[in-house]
Amino acid sequence: MATLIEITDAGDPRLGDYRDLRDVQLRKSLESEHGLFLAEGEKVVRRAVESGHAPRSFLMAPRWIEGLKDVLHTTDAPCYVLSEELAEEVTGFHVHRGALASLHRIPTPPVAEVIQNARSVLVLEDVVDHTNVGAIFRSGAAMGFDAVLLSPRCADPLYRRSIKVAMGAVFTMPWARIEDWYDAMPHLSEAGFTTIALTLADDATPIEEAVAGVDKVALVLGSEGPGISERWQRSADKRAIIPMAEGIDSLNVAAASAVACYVAARR
Amino acid sequence: MATLIEITDAGDPRLGDYRDLRDVQLRKSLESEHGLFLAEGEKVVRRAVESGHAPRSFLMAPRWIEGLKDVLHTTDAPCYVLSEELAEEVTGFHVHRGALASLHRIPTPPVAEVIQNARSVLVLEDVVDHTNVGAIFRSGAAMGFDAVLLSPRCADPLYRRSIKVAMGAVFTMPWARIEDWYDAMPHLSEAGFTTIALTLADDATPIEEAVAGVDKVALVLGSEGPGISERWQRSADKRAIIPMAEGIDSLNVAAASAVACYVAARR
Known part of the structure; x- marks a missing residue:
């Protein structure tokens, strides 16, 4: 006691x-x-x-x-x-x-351990807002994702605000920090994942097409302002977009992750 | 000048x-x-x-x-x-x-005017958080929704925080306050809309089924804590759920709206 x-x-x-x-x-x-x-x-x-x-x-x-x-x-x-x-x-x-x-804190496991038996993982690059990180964990957990990988500059999932917004999903969802930012995409591809970068790039395909028939999927989301880095966009297997109404810039990263996870969960 | x-x-x-x-x-x-x-x-x-x-x-x-x-x-x-x-x-x-x-402020138009030529509307019941209201406007606009209706107790879309999160969508998306809360659902049905309440109720059907083949849709989302009131749940035409992983309570209302709008936009 x-x-x-x-x-x-x-x-x-x-x-x-x-x-x-x-x-x-x-x-x-x-x-x-x-x-x-x-x-x-x-x-x-x-x-x-x-x-x-x-x-x-x-x-x-x-x-x-x-x-x-x-x-x-x-x-x-x-x-x-x-x-x-x-x-x-x-x-x-x-x-x-x-x-x-x-x-x-419990020391976070290495990426290899976290993705070993995973079929669906979220990969966040430089999402710096604690509310967004928490919201993404919550949506990912709700949609049955198995793990979250964070780039070195992502906000801390165990910060009070992240935990609160995640409704505790940061405790149950396995997660790890990516150490080698530069080769993160090729490393995931070598591990059998199809890496799909959510982007507004011209050559992006609608998310529903991008995930169709894919077995192990790594959904990649970028930071609040600039989105995913050039390096990650170029080294990802696919670039995908959530189709939007004309004249709209983009969705908030937490909203985008909810939609993308929903679609990927139904692949 | x-x-x-x-x-x-x-x-x-x-x-x-x-x-x-x-x-x-x-x-x-x-x-x-x-x-x-x-x-x-x-x-x-x-x-x-x-x-x-x-x-x-x-x-x-x-x-x-x-x-x-x-x-x-x-x-x-x-x-x-x-x-x-x-x-x-x-x-x-x-x-x-x-x-x-x-x-x-510009006086908000009556509900009837806002829904007159709309095919897809969002209806919010007692969403009291400005961030959520703003996020819902932004996602709704991105998914091509035509209007937002707010119950009397919903937070103000023109509060500074709502505007910021909505990225200005509160200016371009037509919206109105519902005056008659009690009969809001039947009024929408009479106007030709199929009202679909997002809920965790046992008899709810997956959102994709609920919107299939529906012409004019009114997607109804409830407040952060208790969700949609009994009155609105019972008087809506359909109850729908976003399928979730086992053991998960629910999605955040902003995430739920993004997913539901995405699915409804593809009906």
Whole structure:
């Protein structure tokens, strides 16, 4: 059972993991330096623990303890109990969903391991927005995709905002960081995948045609602004487009991924 | 040509339209009371004006004037010119994209007018998140939908955040507020539409089947948490689902709308 520790001072050094949650830059360095991530809300905290992430600690107002009793029973980590006002002072925002947990990251597996038994994978190049990364994980999971691969510059799926938007899919969906950006497409082709880059290029074929009859598919999505790099577009097996109404530039990357995953799931 | 007026005092009363842009509650009441809305960024400002919204005023740092010269030439509204630091002081946030404009709202047309020549319409019930409303407009426009109808409690498509996410689609896509919530579905059916409610109900048919062969379609999407109300679910002509992987609760409403619009566009 987690040890309940009452906190009455917002400056208590034991609360270091929970400081200034709205300061993205500070959180990024703090979380990567200490190998931790934050889960917010009863549902997400439960999913994080159940998916095998060891808690470092919990932080919550008294009224949330009962609902998470079963989770707290599985660990020896401390549970800091404090008023909602104090929690707001520490974290810098109103903790809507009551409970927070700080958890140890699990080292991400190599790409080869993640794609070994996969039939459908999503590959993201430089998607830098946490909301988009979370939304793409959620849609990919809903459409039965098996894994997500992230280019080195993609936003962190275990950042609080990504987790929240993904509704926990970042815990259940296997994912890995691509180390060799330059040869990412040929490596996937060698592993038996047909790499299909979503693009607005003139020679792109409609996504439905591009996925037809393909066995192992790697759907590639680019960053919010410039889309997929020249290198990846040229080294992908196919370039595909989601047909759009005349005069429309493009879909948001999260919307595009939902549509592309839906179509690919029906190939 | 707009009159350029140099501003050196953040408290200048002429800047009332631009105060505290991060305060959602304050902005909501200010904008509805005065029948105005805010556009942010050169591209969005241009689209807002070009779509026929009369500017009340503009606010920008000197370096943005050149890029919007053609737009400023079309109006007599004042253009307040001030430093970026002062702009931040007034608005309460860093104005990334430089230019702001305050514009007069155009009275929204009645539902009957908006659907008169439409073949595909989106109907949103109580989608309260501005980001979701904006994303749904953008996807609907991309998929060639003709109009959007909003239940009385839906978030404002002309709120700054909605406009930004929609990439201006809120200006070009006709939309209207539904006044009679209770009979919204039967009214659409009487107007010749097949109303299809996106739901997780047990008797829902896959969306592809639901739209097959349908001429005039009204795709109905529900609020972020509880989905579509009982009343609308029961009074819609069909209930449809986007097939999902086992164990997944649901898609985000913006992702669901993108998929549903894509499928409906191919009916």
